[in-house]
Amino acid sequence: MGYLEGFWVTFKKMWEDRVTAPYPEQKAPKPVRLHGRHVLNRYEDGMEKCIGCELCAGVCPAKCIYVRGADNPPDDPVSPGERWGFIYEINYLRCIHCDLCVEACPTEAITESKLFEFSFTNRQDAIYTRDELLVDDEGMPQKLPWEDWREGEDLFTSAWMRATASSGNAAYEGVTAWSGELGYGVRAPELGQSAPEAVPVDPTDEAEAADAAHEDTGH
């Protein structure tokens, strides 16, 4: 009965589990290299990584980054270099999250978190200033009122190596290619092709998955 088999298929489907995630209540796990909103990182001693070189602003295709550098005050330096970025603004009405700024940055100062759920309601909130982008004293991104952070999501913050790491290149396997950062220390190198293939995707295990991913693949 070729005509009637289809009815049985749809009838069976009624009793199966749903594939839809109840999104606002429960978030699906995000890919490790997802481009979210930026953070400005700091070294383990609390110094800012940004040296105000404006390369990110220069490379930005959307022209959404505005940076101004200044000489570090000799008695109280903000960054370990000669200069520091005393103005750093990203306009998220323009940003296309291409991550070119992250590629361009010579000091790993700007990276992207995994957060894309930030629905500001005015243009002033859309322009993230240096104070808002800078990570706090634990190396965690600041949680602004209009951003939807969940438990464990800020563990995914440091994205620099995920964007630029030489995954798959055997020559760099096991070689640490980044400097230490506040709250995390020097992260272990990526394992490249010898890394375990599957990362757990069960959203209930999200926090554990985050930790596992950090350790196993050297984040």
Add this chain to the structure above:
Amino acid sequence: MDPLLTGELTAGDVGIVLLKVVVTFVFLLVAVMLMIWFERKLISDMQNRIGPDLAGPWGLFQTFADGVKFFFKEDLKPLRADMGVFRLAPYLSIIPAFVVFCIVPIGGNFVGDDAGVVSIFGHDTFLQVADPPIGILLFLALSSIAVYGVMLAGWSSGSKYPLLGSVRATAQMVSYEAALGLTVATVILLTGSLSTNAIVDAQAATTSVLGFEVPSWNLWTAGVVPFVIFVLAATAELNRPPFDLVEAEQEIVGGFHTEYSSIRFALFFLAEFMNVITMSAIIVTLFLGGPAGPTLFGPDLMWGPIWFFAKVFCFLFMFVWFRATLPRFRYDQLMDLGWKLLIPLALGWLLLLATIRIARDEEWNQFAVAAGVVVIGAVAVGLLQRAISTARKERAAANGVEVFD
């Protein structure tokens, strides 16, 4: 006739009629809301989705929220629309949808000689808003008027997709109305009355099928075929999948209601789903004995509506199931099914039942009748096939294509 309306008309009689009208109206509105919710939920289930679940418990108030939204949306009027007809069309759709339900008996005492008469506040009446002597013809007439709603909506929009949609709608609904009418004629032939109350009353008796004592529902007394034809034709008449060419999104946007917005669109939407409910109720009335069913406990009167709505619910489920399962027909397939299969079959079955009836009444020789039926049936099928294949060959020849068969 409704015993309420015979004899002298009193204020109480008017009150009862008003009560029935209001109850039916409110019931239909609530039923449509629940039907839309039910359809969305059920089709999500069949597609492994969740469906509306935020407005109220299990998303029950989703339709209500949508309705409120429709009220507050801007009412766009196309520049080239014929405004008078454009405004009229939604009402031509919605009013027949409401009125058809008036002739459906949803309960009543059909056991014995009561003919469905019940007593409300001391007045004898039927559990249906009206029982006109033309009965089921009113249903056919009103569904024809509903075609005008769709047709005029597309025509008056002054836009191409609505026009294409309404051309499809007109051809489709007119075609399938013929099959629908012929199967209704079969039921009328068995009952001997047009009144829906009489049709239900006639099905309340019992008959013997294959040695089992069963209620004489037209489903089997008419031989199942008219029922199947009626369900198929009704699906097409409702523009439900797999016959939803009228609103084929992939081809003609929204069909006849493409240019409609705000509450005018909501009226079409409402009419569409109300027609699903009414059509299910008509199917139950014509073929499944209406409110007939056993009394399990408590008062008899309560069980009429319960059985009635249980049966209606089965058909609502069926319509959604169709939608979840079947892909849309192509236009020529639709016309082939209607004109070359359903209409000849419905007509043949009507003649067959009429022949059996007369043969029984006149006490003709059974074997002679059976032989005659087989011979005439074979000749008719042969002629139809020959006509169809000749037409196909000529059409192919006109297009310069050779047909192999």
